[in-house]
Amino acid sequence: MSFQRTQEKLKILADAAKYDVSCSSSGSKRANTNKGLGDATGMGICHSYTEDGRCVSLLKILLTNHCIFDCAYCVTRKSNDVKRAAFKVQEVVDLTINFYRRNYIEGLFLSSGIFKSADYTMERLVAVAKKLRLEENFNGYIHLKSIPGASDELMREAGLYADRLSVNIEIPTEAGLKKLAPDKKREDFIKPMVKVKNEIIQYNAEKKIIKSTPKFAPAGQSTQMIIGASGENDFQIMQTSNHFYKSYNLKRVYYSGYVPISYDDRLPQIGSAVPMLRENRLYQTDWLMRFYGFDVSEILNEQHQNLDLDVDPKLSWALRNLHEFPVDVNTADQRMLARIPGLGMKSVFKIINARRFRKLNWEHLKKIGVALNRAQYFMVCDSNQFEKRDLTSEKIKGLILQNSTSKYQKMLSNQLSLFG
């Protein structure tokens, strides 16, 4: 491996890969049973964090940034004037192994621009994973991109070596996709996703009968959508997200605030702010759907097509549904506890456990770690002190905002002044 050439390529191909936000390295079950290198059984580990505060868990690179497509939102698009490079299969293997041995990473996230054809590209991604597994005895985490349009045979092979596969749908609606990526079709994204979904179902069924059935993508599939590039509202985005979770059994949908990289007039111009707060609110909604027992239509629907920026989506839901409150924390079931603003699932479980021993009062709840600033208006506990005034939603929201400082304060006032 020539150090200088590899160094040059690494700079180009890491830079081009950084807009893919998935960094998850958890959820696999690949144990180190062969006295080889690596183990992917536990929870994921973030080995470092970049200065933008995002976790570095995997060596995230493109195999090449040569691409035959011209998607407006993509930095690697054919018409963009950037330096191009391509790794050899062995170079990626060497980098992965040597970074892993030094405990820099949990594994590899390999994506690629599409050169020649979908299958030609997918074949090379699979070759890297295969070499790592079979020649290097590598049991660390491997995340491969499913290249849109790749054949079923290649997707099957990919799943045998990779822990996770993902294909990014990028644009939440088909109309948006048509506008920004005219050469791409929704079906091409869906095809590999369906194949992988079916293979996982088949694997789970066969494993019950034959324990030694080779693993198939044990950490499942994920996808990503760009936020704020093509004019969709939050309702449309979360509906799409919900559809993908339900129809394709995805492990994760990622939301990536659009970072302006182009002067194309179909897109936000270079220099406009990355919608980080909106991205954060979408993730909160995603969590409410997956872990807090909310249905997406409770949070976003025809009447409420966009998430509030100044308060989190659970508080926003609670303010619209004051008739459900106050909740008594000493008697309420898990479902209702999880709906109290300011209570995370950790606190919910702590409360359920702790109230078996004695009735809980404000002091207990505060020590357990409940965010009382928000929660106090929505609950009662073992105390005769509670909110007795008949407050309106606006009044409660005002009181909460008065007593809190958002880490997004600066962004919030900027964003609001845009519309105000």
Add this chain to the structure above:
Amino acid sequence: MQAKNLIYDGTFDGFLSTIFYVFEHKLKTVTIQNEFTVQQGLFSENESIHTDEVKANRVWKGIKSKLSSNGSYQLYYAFLSEEVGVEDLLLDYIQYALSQQKKVDKDYSHPSILKIAQIAKSVGREKHRMEAFVRFRLTKDDIYFASIEPDFNVLPLIEKHFKRRYADQKWVIYDIKRGYGLFYDLKTVELINMDFPENFNFTKTDNAFFATQEFEFQKLWQDYFKATNIASRKNMKLHIRHVPKRYWKYLSEKQPN
């Protein structure tokens, strides 16, 4: 009855032997300190406790039967925090646990239980950080070497993780603060004490000790770290919260070029 101050040798077995002593003599007003950090109380009488593995095992078995597995983990984790006064909290926890019929480790509104759960949580966090922030450097004798200075004594907790993961390479993880380390020789992990050369600088990769290729991979890693950052999303506050500054000196990617 006069207050007693029991002094043990700093080991977990020593601590459990002390607990045995407390129950054996039905002591009421008692404090426990390890022999390295003893502070003389004004009105208490010091007594040194002999570490007895058999008694320690008996106590540990008794405690485990009264707690969920998570509860006994928490006790051990909290013990490894080495925080001043943690022994007294543990004693209170254990006395409460043994006096109750049902398992109490989830009684989060009991002050000692909550406190121990919180300390155990910090120790768990430090353990996880060390699994993340250990940076091996390849030495000339083909050993992957890492030095750490964790806030708590987490080496015993991370052994299994590293042994399972790096089964095909020799490695050392050395706790500079506590002066001991783990060495894996491709078969087993052993506790070691090392003498370092006078001029050995733990944060510098010196070509007298480290392999030539080590420099290249550190450089590649630093380049990667820079290239993967998105400048327009810069958020140093978040960065520092995730990677507190006290860990930077051992992170290859945070070294000046």
